[in-house]
Amino acid sequence: MTLKKRIIILFLISSLLPFIFVFFISYHTIYSILTNKIQDNLQSNLRQVELSLENAIGNLNSVSEQLAFKGSIGRDLEILLTSDNAYERSQMTTQINAELNLITFTNTNVGLTMYYFQKDGLHQFENTGVKPDFDPNALPLLTEYYGITYYGPHISYDRFNNNYVLSALRKVDLPSRDDVYVYIESNFKLTESLLDNGKNPQHAYYLFLDNNRKITYSEIPDEYPLDSAFTSESPDKSRGLNKEFYWFDETSNQGWSIVSVISNADYNKEMNKWFLQTLVSSMFFLGVSVFMAWLLWKMVYRPLSNFNKEIKLMTSNKTPSVLVQTRIPEFDQLLEQFRDMKTQIWDLFVEVQHKEKRRADLEVEKLLYQINPHFLMNTLDTVHWLAVMNGQGEIDRIITSLNKLLHYNLGKLGQSSTIRDEVDALKQYLILQKVRYDFEFQVDIEVDQSLLDMPIPRFILQPLVENSLYHGFSDNGIIQVRVKAQEMIEISIQDNGSGMTQEAIAKLLHSEQMEREKVGMGIGMNYVKRMLEVYYNGKARIHIASAPGQGTSIYLSLPLSKEDTP
Known part of the structure; x- marks a missing residue:
């Protein structure tokens, strides 16, 4: 007993x-x-x-x-x-x-x-x-x-x-x-x-x-x-x-x-x-x-219960509770020593969490640096001046758009852009794609003017539009890009292409190898998904709605400011 x-x-x-x-x-x-x-x-x-x-x-x-x-x-x-x-x-x-x-x-x-x-x-x-x-x-x-x-x-x-x-x-x-x-x-x-x-x-x-x-x-x-x-x-x-x-x-x-x-x-x-x-x-x-x-x-049993409670909290990975004083010096001293030990363990745990988060950031940064050969931009500058000197206006226009696009997309990880810059970069990308493809397509861009200076991660819109071009697009294709302000920043990219199955959507979001095979820049939807997770700490949402023969719609919901994220 x-x-x-x-x-x-x-x-x-x-x-x-x-x-x-x-x-x-x-x-x-x-x-x-x-x-x-x-x-x-x-x-x-x-x-x-x-x-x-x-x-x-x-x-x-x-x-x-x-x-x-x-x-x-x-x-x-x-x-x-x-x-x-x-x-x-x-x-x-x-x-x-x-x-x-x-x-x-x-x-x-x-x-x-x-x-x-x-x-x-x-x-x-x-x-x-x-x-x-x-x-x-x-x-x-x-x-x-x-x-x-x-x-x-x-x-x-x-x-x-x-x-x-x-x-x-x-x-x-x-x-x-x-x-x-x-x-x-x-x-x-x-x-x-x-x-x-x-x-x-x-x-x-x-x-x-x-x-x-x-x-x-x-x-x-x-x-x-x-x-x-x-x-x-x-x-x-x-x-x-x-x-x-x-x-x-x-x-x-x-x-x-x-x-x-x-x-x-x-x-x-x-x-x-x-x-x-x-x-x-x-x-x-x-x-x-x-x-x-x-x-x-309580002079004997309660201090023992406090020890038991502290041990259970530590084993269940719960946040440390407030230290309870038993008003018995011997027991209070033991509880304080145990709490110090527990605090050190939690500090190590937090440090591991930060390291894991940094590892995720480095993985995204690694994806960015896959397309960051600086010599490429210097070479394009050389081609640009050669085209100007030889009177090749079309080549000059293409090289200029490509140079602007690369200069924007090769921005350093962690630097936020604005919706205005993102839309301008998308327009440069579309100039290049219209030259590249042998079929006609139309892109309608509609942006809420109050959102133009809103901060946003780099290189978000281009992979989504690129997805529409790579999945069953043909002549007379139409891509609609809408950026509106509601409770969150609502971005939608809709096309009238051939659409895709649910299995293809899952691979598009989660299979990195598939995107590298199809997307010329080497990164795409998986990059957008991971960048939003890192930038907004899981607060942003991405959703793809599509069916064979019915086109594809991609929806993004982003917080109005980064401070809104937890």
Whole structure:
């Protein structure tokens, strides 16, 4: 067993035993306190809901009395039903509608209100649209007394409302007819507010029981279905346990009851919360103990880990990390000596990298010096003056172009040119090629004027144009050279030649021997590719698109300045 594990285990044992003992003693004490608190809270919420529902039912009763025969609207309805005078009936209809709207407007807790004619199955003077399936007999009966019937929560018969409401049906007691009733619903927002206000942190559900203890409304119909009897074997009539649910009963003065039921899991939620808090506290103190253990083992184990980390970094060729001080002189001295050794190794590694890069530069320089015999330029100067003295104008023009071209292309490696100079050198090259080849071809050059003085490596455009001339060119050939400025310098060389296969493209880019056999200057596409890699440190891109019979397009993307390269 490692030293780290031994220290941790020792501190855990010394810390856990006292915590476990205290936890079990406090658990039984707090359990009793929280149980009484939860039960009192649920009973209080239930009582609040019961009182609110009684007030809502009382409000329905008060409004229905105004619409009965003893009220002013009820007497107007009697006149309407018994009068034979059409004008008087029209007046009564208008007056009843106005009075009914006034009552419902001033009683914001009232929803759908109307008169119901039982024998005819009709309703009249409704204050809003009524659903076509209105049937009071289908409503869940809550209680009935003194000529008025109350129904428990049900879907409203308001055509524009599908929420739960309470309702009342009162007989109007008209002298002329005994089948006329007043139907009133509570405002759906009132019913929703009553049930929501009774919600408590334990997520209780509500049941409504009629006078016979029959369920008329249930928020959990799967456990307590409608129209079933609510029974319990608990000796306490106000609370008990049934079907893994705790229930609390509150009976109204009218005889109906509202029952709050809560699952065991929700009932114990607060106790579980206390248990979690206790557990968190215990973990905190346990963490303090572990921290003390850490202070002990870090003096030995952590320095060893730092040594291990340094060794892994060195073996994985990663950049050296910041030296961590252990504040132990002996270990810090060893770590510093190890870091010095590692720094020396990295310096050697960097030196090797520079040598490899220099080797690549020398290889490119070697390619350039393959075409750098200085005596050639001197000889061309001699030929030039001979042509002038002998009146050979065409030869003089050719020699002059060749001399300019060689003077530009034989520039020293590392010296950058400009796009202006590169384009001028390309034009001199084209003069020579038009004399050399026995077929006609056209070269269109278009350069963004803002790029003319932009630095660029020497001898880039000529090998690309030379490639177009060497790969299947014939009469009436066209080469288009475009240099544009976008996010980078975009160079394109497109021809309408015979094109080439993908295998030929790969050889063109990667086979040095193939280019030396075909290109007169001895270097070509492979040189361009390697020069761009060296000059722009891999930031530049080259792409060739071609297919047999479809011409060839070469695209270069160069940074706008060498400083943009990494």
